[in-house]
Amino acid sequence: MKPTLQTVADAVGVSRSTVSNAYSRPDQLSPQLRETILEAAARLGYTGPHPAARSLRKGQVGAIGVLFSAELSYAFTDPYAVQFLRGLAETAERHNTGLLLIPLLSDGEAAAQAVQNAVVDGFCAYCVPAWHASYDAALARNLPMVIAEWHANADPGTRVVGIDDMAAARTAARHLTALGHRRIAVIAHWIGPVQHSGPITLARPEDAPHHVTRERLIGYRDAFAEVGVDWSEVTTISSIHNSREEGAAVAAHLLDRAPRPTAILAAADLLALGVLDALETRGLQAGRDISVVGFDDIPEAAAARLTTIRQPALDKGRIAGELLLDAERAERQVVLPTELMVRASTGPNNEAGRS
Amino acid sequence: MKPTLQTVADAVGVSRSTVSNAYSRPDQLSPQLRETILEAAARLGYTGPHPAARSLRKGQVGAIGVLFSAELSYAFTDPYAVQFLRGLAETAERHNTGLLLIPLLSDGEAAAQAVQNAVVDGFCAYCVPAWHASYDAALARNLPMVIAEWHANADPGTRVVGIDDMAAARTAARHLTALGHRRIAVIAHWIGPVQHSGPITLARPEDAPHHVTRERLIGYRDAFAEVGVDWSEVTTISSIHNSREEGAAVAAHLLDRAPRPTAILAAADLLALGVLDALETRGLQAGRDISVVGFDDIPEAAAARLTTIRQPALDKGRIAGELLLDAERAERQVVLPTELMVRASTGPNNEAGRS
DNA sequence: TTGAAAGCGATACCAT
DNA sequence: ATGGTATCGCTTTCAA
Numbered sequence: 001m002k003p004t005l006q007t008v009a010d011a012v013g014v015s016r017s018t019v020s021n022a023y024s025r026p027d028q029l030s031p032q033l034r035e036t037i038l039e040a041a042a043r044l045g046y047t048g049p050h051p052a053a054r055s056l057r058k059g060q061v062g063a064i065g066v067l068f069s070a071e072l073s074y075a076f077t078d079p080y081a082v083q084f085l086r087g088l089a090e091t092a093e094r095h096n097t098g099l100l101l102i103p104l105l106s107d108g109e110a111a112a113q114a115v116q117n118a119v120v121d122g123f124c125a126y127c128v129p130a131w132h133a134s135y136d137a138a139l140a141r142n143l144p145m146v147i148a149e150w151h152a153n154a155d156p157g158t159r160v161v162g163i164d165d166m167a168a169a170r171t172a173a174r175h176l177t178a179l180g181h182r183r184i185a186v187i188a189h190w191i192g193p194v195q196h197s198g199p200i201t202l203a204r205p206e207d208a209p210h211h212v213t214r215e216r217l218i219g220y221r222d223a224f225a226e227v228g229v230d231w232s233e234v235t236t237i238s239s240i241h242n243s244r245e246e247g248a249a250v251a252a253h254l255l256d257r258a259p260r261p262t263a264i265l266a267a268a269d270l271l272a273l274g275v276l277d278a279l280e281t282r283g284l285q286a287g288r289d290i291s292v293v294g295f296d297d298i299p300e301a302a303a304a305r306l307t308t309i310r311q312p313a314l315d316k317g318r319i320a321g322e323l324l325l326d327a328e329r330a331e332r333q334v335v336l337p338t339e340l341m342v343r344a345s346t347g348p349n350n351e352a353g354r355s
Numbered sequence: 356m357k358p359t360l361q362t363v364a365d366a367v368g369v370s371r372s373t374v375s376n377a378y379s380r381p382d383q384l385s386p387q388l389r390e391t392i393l394e395a396a397a398r399l400g401y402t403g404p405h406p407a408a409r410s411l412r413k414g415q416v417g418a419i420g421v422l423f424s425a426e427l428s429y430a431f432t433d434p435y436a437v438q439f440l441r442g443l444a445e446t447a448e449r450h451n452t453g454l455l456l457i458p459l460l461s462d463g464e465a466a467a468q469a470v471q472n473a474v475v476d477g478f479c480a481y482c483v484p485a486w487h488a489s490y491d492a493a494l495a496r497n498l499p500m501v502i503a504e505w506h507a508n509a510d511p512g513t514r515v516v517g518i519d520d521m522a523a524a525r526t527a528a529r530h531l532t533a534l535g536h537r538r539i540a541v542i543a544h545w546i547g548p549v550q551h552s553g554p555i556t557l558a559r560p561e562d563a564p565h566h567v568t569r570e571r572l573i574g575y576r577d578a579f580a581e582v583g584v585d586w587s588e589v590t591t592i593s594s595i596h597n598s599r600e601e602g603a604a605v606a607a608h609l610l611d612r613a614p615r616p617t618a619i620l621a622a623a624d625l626l627a628l629g630v631l632d633a634l635e636t637r638g639l640q641a642g643r644d645i646s647v648v649g650f651d652d653i654p655e656a657a658a659a660r661l662t663t664i665r666q667p668a669l670d671k672g673r674i675a676g677e678l679l680l681d682a683e684r685a686e687r688q689v690v691l692p693t694e695l696m697v698r699a700s701t702g703p704n705n706e707a708g709r710s
Numbered sequence: 711t712t713g714a715a716a717g718c719g720a721t722a723c724c725a726t
Numbered sequence: 727a728t729g730g731t732a733t734c735g736c737t738t739t740c741a742a
Contacts, residue, residue, distance in 0.1 A: 004734090005736065018711090021737095028711075033712090050735050053718090053736040053737090055736095056718050058736090096468075098420075098458065099455070101453060102453050114417070371729090379721080383728085404719080408720040412721045
């Protein structure tokens with residue numbers, strides 16, 4: 001039988017309250033009594049107040065739940081996600097708060113369960129599509145919740161930290177159109193209603209199921225429209241995972257058939273880096289033969305000389321934490337700036353002058 | 356007033372047990388009654404069973420606590436740590452279990468508190484020195500606990516997953532001595548009793564305070580002894596953080612004064628990469644002018660052509676999780692294999708023939 | 711400074 | 727299939 005607070009109280013011959021105070025409010029009892037109690041506790045093998053019981057009573061836990069769209073292990077795979085988490089961790093640390101990473105299994109039921117049972121004071125949803133079971137489950141908990149990377153559809157009450165994905169994407173696309181590119185292909189994660197790897201037709205970007213992808217596609221589309229390129233002329237490629245490997249794999253659909261696009265827009269750096277890999281494999285040079293633009297500006301992007309959109313991942317995480325934990329912080333919605341980083345992977349459309 | 360299970364029970368006119376069953380054991384009551392109950396719950400704004408209360412009653416949480424030696428944000432900075440966590444996350448995910456990252460503040464008191472209050476079913480300690488307050492606090496909780504990266508001092512009862520750091524280090528050092536190097540310097544994290552950045556004298560490797568560093572230093576020392584190089588002749592450099600930047604910084608102590616060592620052993624890849632950076636800055640070529648060996652084989656190591664010791668970080672994390680969560684898994688201690696990866700950063704001692 | 715009593719919100723077991 | 731009752735382990739008034 002595991003010893004409880006009561007066990008110790010009985011052994012010392014005091015009440016439960018006193019033992020409780022010995023742990024949580026040392027100033028409420030004489031030092032020597034406290035000493036006696038702690039000693040008895042050690043002797044009896046009492047390990048201190050039971051956290052669940054204490055949380056129940058106090059109505060406070062000291063942890064926030066973190067929700068991801070993908071498998072938990074993804075959080076540690078994508079450099080962008082890692083940066084975000086790092087920022088979040090920094091804030092949590094300052095508030096002496098733990099981070100409960102909640103697995104979002106493909107099984108929606110189980111995922112919702114996990115959220116339902118999470119012993120936390122609040123949630124931070126990151127990349128979780130609005131229609132995902134665990135998103136609803138988290139909302140249903142009716143706890144403070146902050147959403148990262150989701151701007152458009154959030155009502156004024158919810159806490160949001162994000163960027164203007166649409167505008168940033170437009171900037172990325174305009175960079176290409178300004179360089180004279182017109183035959184531009186788009187690669188993005190999860191474009192269509194079902195998970196699919198390869199070319200896909202999406203009548204309207206507005207129909208993309210993943211909110212982040214949707215915003216970015218709309219931005220691309222609008223920039224194309226400005227130079228008279230209709231969305232229906234754009235080849236769109238969907239990927240299932242957000243990985244360099246799949247980026248390289250799906251790039252084949254664009255590079256191994258004529259006419260090749262003169263430029264490729266990837267809605268994430270990891271995909272863009274994959275495209276660069278695919279180019280290298282084929283002896284093509286990015287920026288000269290084909291221009292490539294990414295999104296995120298993960299650390300690897302600079303080394304690969306990838307033109308991309310920089311967004312402050314670390315700050316995003318940091319601020320997400322503050323929106324949840326800083327009582328001071330009154331505002332509920334924060335939009336962070338983005339910046340086009342022009343590097344060697346883009347250049348003028350050389351085809352223009354030719355044949 | 357927040358609605359509770361009781362509220363719903365009263366509204367529907369059933370007992371608490373029945374409402375509880377509606378949530379946790381749907382098969383225990385008629386579908387229509389369940390329907391009625393869920394409906395009433397929704398109407399009343401009841402968000403489902405309170406996790407803390409449920410954990411208290413069930414004596415089970417569905418989360419394991421993860422302890423680090425450094426700041427929480429470090430977990431997302433060191434590629435090796437990221438790999439480990441990823442493996443751990445994979446296992447946790449499979450068991451539908453969350454990961455509670457516990458901040459280990461520099462303030463030992465607060466750190467111990469955080470561990471004490473963590474609502475978890477077990478702990479995974481990673482890189483936590485045995486004398487750290489939170490290590491004791493975790494032990495005191497008397498929950499299942501697995502220790503990663505700690506082999507020597509663990510008694511047979513504790514669950515451990517690790518590598519033979521000493522033997523691996525010896526292999527690394529022998530690689531250099533076999534190449535003819537005799538004037539070898541060592542860079543490691545936290546060599547002396549206090550945090551310090553720069554040259555430091557450590558009479559015996561056994562006195563290093565951090566267990567992992569200690570094991571590796573002993574391995575180096577033993578390999579040196581085999582060729583008649585005494586530990587007292589070895590220049591040892593301590594770093595405070597485990598970072599590439601600091602690796603480059605402390606390398607200056609070795610490179611900017613004569614006689615330079617002909618080879619450098621770094622007890623972590625991040626430090627070794629920093630050393631390579633420092634070499635490049637000075638126009639020196641690794642493997643020709645100076646040989647460098649790391650430890651860990653993080654992904655960046657291969658790209659930098661760094662000779663190093665590979666240890667299976669991902670597997671380590673995965674197995675740590677299994678030791679905690681797989682009832683099947685009977686064994687308590689797992690030692691993983693390591694491998695010397697010879698790359699371009701090491702070469703024969705050219706000085707031997709010269710001068 | 712210390713103790714008694716009243717919950718916090720739920721689940722398990724045994725009846726019915 | 728449903729209800730009653732005891733209990734999980736602690737904190738928090740409030741009174742002594």
